[in-house]
Amino acid sequence: MSQLFTPYALGPLTVRNRIAIAPMCQYSAENGDATDWHMIHLGHLALSGAGALFIEATAVEPEGRITPTDLGLWSDQNEIALQGVVRAIRRHSSIPLVIQLAHAGRKASSAAPWEGGQMLSPEQGGWQTVAPSALPHAPQEAAPLALDVAGLRRVLAGFVDSARRAHRLGLEGIELHAAHGYLLHQFLSPIANVRSDSYGGTLENRMRFPLEVFEAVRAAVPEAMSVGVRISATDWVDGGWDIEQSVAFAQELKKRGVHFIHVSSGGVSPLQKIPVGPGYQVEFAARIRHETGLPTIAVGMITDPAQAESVIASGQSDMVAMARGMLYNPRWPWHAAAELGGTVEAPQQYWRSQPSQYKQLFGATRTGQR
Numbered sequence: 001m002s003q004l005f006t007p008y009a010l011g012p013l014t015v016r017n018r019i020a021i022a023p024m025c026q027y028s029a030e031n032g033d034a035t036d037w038h039m040i041h042l043g044h045l046a047l048s049g050a051g052a053l054f055i056e057a058t059a060v061e062p063e064g065r066i067t068p069t070d071l072g073l074w075s076d077q078n079e080i081a082l083q084g085v086v087r088a089i090r091r092h093s094s095i096p097l098v099i100q101l102a103h104a105g106r107k108a109s110s111a112a113p114w115e116g117g118q119m120l121s122p123e124q125g126g127w128q129t130v131a132p133s134a135l136p137h138a139p140q141e142a143a144p145l146a147l148d149v150a151g152l153r154r155v156l157a158g159f160v161d162s163a164r165r166a167h168r169l170g171l172e173g174i175e176l177h178a179a180h181g182y183l184l185h186q187f188l189s190p191i192a193n194v195r196s197d198s199y200g201g202t203l204e205n206r207m208r209f210p211l212e213v214f215e216a217v218r219a220a221v222p223e224a225m226s227v228g229v230r231i232s233a234t235d236w237v238d239g240g241w242d243i244e245q246s247v248a249f250a251q252e253l254k255k256r257g258v259h260f261i262h263v264s265s266g267g268v269s270p271l272q273k274i275p276v277g278p279g280y281q282v283e284f285a286a287r288i289r290h291e292t293g294l295p296t297i298a299v300g301m302i303t304d305p306a307q308a309e310s311v312i313a314s315g316q317s318d319m320v321a322m323a324r325g326m327l328y329n330p331r332w333p334w335h336a337a338a339e340l341g342g343t344v345e346a347p348q349q350y351w352r353s354q355p356s357q358y359k360q361l362f363g364a365t366r367t368g369q370r
Contacts (some may be wrong), residue, residue: 003313004305004320005342008051010295011259013096013172013226015051015319016345018312019333022262022299022321023054023100023175023230025066027112032059032072033081042085045326046093049333049344051319053095057102057177060158064103064183067112068125073101073162079169086169092347098173099166100230101159101217105183106131106144106192107267130155132186132193132200132209138270146195155183156213163217166225173226173259176214180267184210185232188249189241189268207249215256228260228297229253233284236265236272243284250292261288262297262321279307286316297321305336337361 005017028037045053059065059072072078086097104110109126111117119141120126130151131144147155159176166174178184186192187209193200199209210229218227233246250261263285266272274280281300289296298317302308303325311317326332337344338358346354346362354362 002309002340002342004309004340005337008318010173010228011226012224015096017051017333017342018319019050019308020052020297020319020321021045021048021050021054021326022323023056024323024327025056025070027067027069029069029071032062032065032070032074032078034071034085038071038085039088043089044330046089046095047347048326048330049337049346050095053097054175055097055099057100058162060101060103060162061155063108063127063130064158065108066104067110069112073099073165074158079165083169086171094345096172098175098226099171100175100177101162101166102177103155103158103183105129105186106135106137107181131183132195135192135194137181152209156216159213160216160220163220167221173228174217174221175262176217176229178210179230179232179264181269184213185268188245189235191235191237191240191269203245203248207252211252211256214253214258218257226259228262229258230262230264232265232267233263233281233288234265235268236274237269240269243287246284247288247291250288250294254292254294258294260295260297262299263288264299277301278303279311282311282316289317299323305339308336309340334361
């Protein structure tokens with residue numbers, strides 16, 4: 001029996017199989033509002049047969065957007081716009097929805113990738129960025145403002161407010177984005193955080209603000225809502241954040257009731273040297289899982305069904321997440337189930353597409369025609 005197609009629990013959230021669709025920025029919102037593109041994009045991924053669908057990095061305040069066209073959840077209008085997408089998905093799919101709440105910090109105010117992805121000046125529609133310290137992401141960029149105590153409280157309140165909106169929307173989970181060089185990761189990494197107060201210096205101090213955000217979000221939503229964290233397990237830069245510190249961070253999160261750790265890497269420095277290859281981040285998920293006992297999600301060039309099955313069956317991770325590979329092949333879970341002998345949920349409108357040699361691919365189905 002395929003282990004990839006067995007149920008699993010991320011705390012209070014039980015998923016049908018071990019495949020997650022990782023959050024993928026679409027840079028297609030209007031003032032933070034979800035648009036028709038999100039209806040199309042999330043709608044068709046909701047029919048993929050995956051165990052869970054993670055909604056893209058969603059800014060908790062306007063200044064926290066990566067680009068001017070990032071999705072947001074800081075206002076009533078943002079909530080109303082996303083509500084329409086969620087309701088449409090709910091009518092046609094039972095896939096659990098998890099939203100990634102984020103603040104870009106010093107990597108905010110950027111152009112969309114297809115527009116070059118570089119930092120925008122105020123004249124280009126950009127804005128003043130904030131960070132743990134007044135250090136730019138790259139030497140040629142404008143420096144961010146170091147967050148003072150009032151700024152920290154404002155950002156934390158933004159995460160809490162967005163979490164409550166996510167709960168009102170009926171989403172099953174929240175993932176806090178502490179990876180890829182964005183604000184919470186910036187606090188963790190000594191490359192981006194050179195503060196001399198209680199939020200910088202020692203590992204304990206650098207973890208303080210991300211842990212405060214987690215605690216506040218966990219307290220803001222019911223226990224029935226799964227709350228996890230995505231981390232970069234290493235900066236891939238000497239003297240930066242690394243796997244040992246990631247394990248320590250995960251252990252602190254476990255004490256505070258985290259339900260899962262989603263393990264990625266990199267993003268905080270243009271000096272990173274990443275040895276990209278199939279499953280290149282799985283070892284980090286495996287170590288965190290082994291040393292903390294927390295449910296883990298592995299991600300990063302996991303594209304082959306047999307590869308994904310091996311990750312789960314060998315105990316390296318509890319789930320696997322796919323991003324670009326899922327965009328390229330949004331029915332990947334169907335094909336993986338066919339190859340591995342699993343079963344996936346499919347909408348009844350598509351039942352007739354089940355190949356004749358895979359009688360149980362979609363479970364119990366019924367079709368007929370005059």
